[in-house]
Amino acid sequence: MSKNLRGLSARKGLDDGLYDEMVRAAGAGDDSAHERLISVAGGFMTGHAAVMGASSFYDFLRKDHLGKKVFVCDGTACLTSGRQEDLKRSLKEHYADHEIGAVTCLGHCHSNDAFMVNGEIRLAGGDGAAPALYSFSNADKPALLVPTGDVREYYSLAVKWQSDTPSALKELELSGLRGRGGAGFPFHLKVRSSRDAKSVKKYIVCNADEGDPGAFSDKWLLEERPHAVLFGMLMTGMITGADTGVVYIRGEYPLAVRRTREAVKELEEAGITEGSSGPAAFRFRFHVVEGSGAYICGEETSLLNSLEGLRPEVRTRPPFPAVYGLFGMPTVLSNVETFANVHYILKEGGKDYAALGTERSPGTKLVSLDGAFNRPGLLEVRMGTPLRSVIDGMGGGTRYPVKAFQIGGPLGGLVPASKVSDLTLDFESFSSEGFLLGHAGIVSVPEDFPIIKLLEHLFEFTKKESCGKCFPCRIGSVRGYELLSGAAEKGMKIDRRLFDDLLETMQFGSLCALGGGLPLPVRNALQWFSDELKGYFTGKEAK
Ligand SMILES: Cc1cc2nc3c(=O)[nH]c(=O)nc-3n(C[C@H](O)[C@H](O)[C@H](O)COP(=O)(O)O)c2cc1C
Ligand code: SF4
Structure with a gap:
């Protein structure tokens, strides 16, 4: 999309912007939704197709x-x-x-x-009472699981740093904090790029579209520690010169949306940030935006398109959001957990935070454990902790025999139980062994669950969630699903060479890590579960 078009779409900004109007128009799903959407298009001087194309993208806005x-x-x-x-x-x-x-x-x-x-x-369990969700840390001084307490006291740390934001940025650099949304990009580099960019307007966007099945750490933070996240955004805004923060929360997390909105109101009422009453300590406005059901909106550029009311397809990069983000303005777009670490870093010091982890993966990481564990829930784990002690120690082991762990969501790795003792929980250990730490949600695959069904599920997921912009993912995920479901459900055989070609095309030809990342867990499965899978394939694997 050209810069001119993006500039035009900035016309109404975030207040009653195109996305909100579109959701309102489509939301009731009655027979007049179509007419209302056409009228929204008129109000924003954009084409009918643009608004229909965007609204029909979202699960929650579709008629079915x-x-x-x-x-x-x-x-x-x-x-x-x-x-x-x-x-x-x-x-x-x-x-x-x-x-x-x-x-x-x-x-x-x-x-x-x-x-x-x-x-x-x-x-469904019992009479609505939540089942046990354990949460604990193996750090003497946890960075994330600690309560935030009195709101004025908590935010007084921002007052301390207000007059010396270059030093605050230095602490972020010393902490070595790497993005927790999956890619592990150094946080301070984004902040610096955005700070150095000249612009009349800048934004901070928090990516709370946590769509990876198996991960619920961002949900927990927003429900239980919303001020930790908002504080991180506010401080980042102070450093870069942004006066607006957007928390984009997936619609599947209604409690997180509510708690975050309550926390924003609390800040406004306490006169900490701008609201309807009282002088604000900081000129900073928060917007909480609720997603409408689309996994790909977790990809940063798709998220930005969604916020602008455009069809949330992935954008090509560069330019990166830090210099050309929301409405074309410099934007620090980071994950919930990334922002939530900022308070600890600025309170205890960057070096102290770094020491919680390893040299290249500093700090701690939240880990989500699924219902197979004896202690399912959320852990705060020092980076570098042996995976064995996370699974058997902190998690209490599993309630039934498990043959593999899908770690890091659908695009993460499939770690066979036999490899658990070889790994430590950090970015480097996982990638050097051919896996991916990602968001560190751990999903157990029981001994009797067929791996072919898991692969079928992964392709089905990608097929459904592909934004459709590039064909290796759009078509490749459908073809892969057809091959796998034919094998799993109808006894058909998959030509191994064809399958390997498909994986290679998706890996190298896809525009983003949805299509490009899927081959990783699939290859893990082919490598570690070759005996179980060989009956579903014919021919030899590609050299
Ligand atoms: C298909 C796809 C889904 C993603 N989903 C999320 C997500 O749910 N949450 C998130 O923070 N990052 C997600 N990401 C990564 C974002 O694009 C981006 O790298 C991240 O939000 C940057 O924040 P960080 O630097 O703090 O990690 C996803 C990436 C891809 C390719
Ligand atoms: S890889 Fe898939 S989700 Fe990503 S840009 Fe291509 S079609 Fe869209």
Whole structure:
């Protein structure tokens, strides 16, 4: 998209912007939604097709979704736990088949019994009481699991740094904090680029679109520690000169949306940030935006397009968001957990934070454990901790035999149980062994769960969530799914050479890490579960 077009779309900014209007117009799903969307297009001087193309992209705005009454979690942990089918059976006692839909991961991987009714999460287990969600840290001084306490006291740290933001940036650099959204990019470099960019307007965007099945750490932070996240955004704004922060939270996390909005109101009412009343200590406005159901909106450029009301396809990079982001303005776009670390760093010092981890993976990492564990829930783990001690020590081991762990979401690695003792929990250990730490959600694959079904699920997920911009992913995910479901369900054989070619095309030809990242767990499976999988393939693997 040209810079001129993006400039035009900035016309109405975030207040009553195109995305909000579009969601309002489509949301009721009645027969006049189409007319309302056309009128929105007129109001924003944009084409009908642009608004229809954007609104029809989202699961929650589509007519077939709006006709359903209850949604079962479709995530990997619910699938491998085997509880999904039981849940569907019991819901069928209350709802007709056509009233039951699916959503991608509700972030209850620790209980595997979540479903959604009227925009709220319900749990099938018992009478609505949440099952145990353990949360603890192996750091003497945890950076993330600590309560934030009194709001004025918590934010007084920002007053301390207000007059010396270059030193605050230096602390971020000393901390070595790397992005927690998956790629591990050094946070301070983004902040510096954005600070150095000359612009009349800058933004801070928090990526809370945590769509990776198996991960619920961002959800937990926003529900339980929203001020840690908002503080990180505010401080980043002070350093770069941004006066606006956007928290983009996936619609599947209604409680996180509510708690974050309450926290923003609390800040405004306490006169800490700009609101409707009282003089603000900081000129900074927060917007909380609720997503409408699209996994790809977790990819940073797709998220920016979504916020602008455009069809959330992935953008080519460069330019990177730090210099050309939201509405074409310099934007520090980072993950929830990344921002949540900033308070500890500025309070205890960058070096202290770095010492919690390894030289190249400083600090701690939140790890989500699924319902197979004896202590399912959320851990704060010092980087460099042996994976064995995370799984068997902190997690208490699994309740039944497990043959592999899908770590880091659908694009993370498939770690066979036999490799657990070779890994430590940090970026380097995982990548050197051919896996990916990613967001560090751990999904267990039981001994009796067929790996071919897991691969089929991964391709089905990618097929559904592909933004469609590049064909290696758009077509490749469909072809891969056809091959795998033919093998898993109909006894068909897959030509191994063709399959390897498909993986290679997706890896090297895809524009972003959805299509490009899928081959990693698939190859892990082919390598470590070759005996189990060989009956589904013919021919030799490509050299
Ligand atoms: C398909 C796809 C999905 C992604 N989903 C998320 C997500 O849910 N949350 C997130 O923070 N980053 C996600 N990312 C990574 C973002 O593009 C981006 O790198 C990240 O938000 C930057 O923040 P960080 O530097 O703090 O990690 C995703 C990337 C891809 C390719
Ligand atoms: S890899 Fe998939 S999700 Fe990413 S840009 Fe291409 S089509 Fe879109």
